[in-house]
Amino acid sequence: MTIVDTSKLHKKELFTRNLTKEQKNLLNNFYLFLKGKRYSQSTIKTYTFFIADFINFYRKTPLNNLTNRAVELFIENVFITRNYSISTQRQFISALKIFIVFYPHTEINDLVLERPKKSRKLPSVLSQEEVLKIISSTQNLKHRAILVLIYSCGLRISE
Structure with missing residues (x-):
């Protein structure tokens, strides 16, 4: 008899992405863009992960229609519910700013995107x-x- 840990299945369910072929192609090109800019492998992996989550969150909305409010809603619904730290949120905003340079067709204004202040414990x-x-x-x-x-x-x- 095999015992299955359902908590791990539930967590895996949360992070399952249903991206279209076009979205996967866009992410692959973003990955290559970061590689061409000579970012470290760790940064490339992290930034690609965040952008993949962002695209997956708005998979039914065209990327051209996304605004700064969409970014705020993503942070409120994903980062806060997953209990991500402030530094992780800052990384996401950095990744998004680079993504806007790579894909400038969105309505997201990178000048308005602000990183939250570092927590001073x-x-x-x-x-x-x-x-x-x-x-x-x-x-x-x-x-x-x-x-x-x-x-x-x-x-x-x-x-």
Whole structure:
């Protein structure tokens, strides 16, 4: 008896694309365009993935009719529901700006497309009790001295 994990099937279902032959050809040409511009393989893969998702989302709408509002709706319906990070959304907008250069027949105005601001998360800081506990739990005297020096000088790991 074989057990099938339905959660994986459900996720795979979400990312299934039903593109026409013309849309696939457009994506292949976009891929070659990026390759010709000497983008890294990782960037090419990421940008092609985002544009494929975008085209798939509007597969019944001609690309010539897409506007900035269509981009906003795509972000609201796809990126937010999939819990993509702000940096991923910024990557999509970069990919879309390059796609507009490649395929300028759309109504999307790349000057109006703005990338969201980077999130500025504060680092988690250890309390004084936690630092004392770390220092006291260290047995090696040299390591303890290094930890005390790092903490007292406010050094970062990279320093």
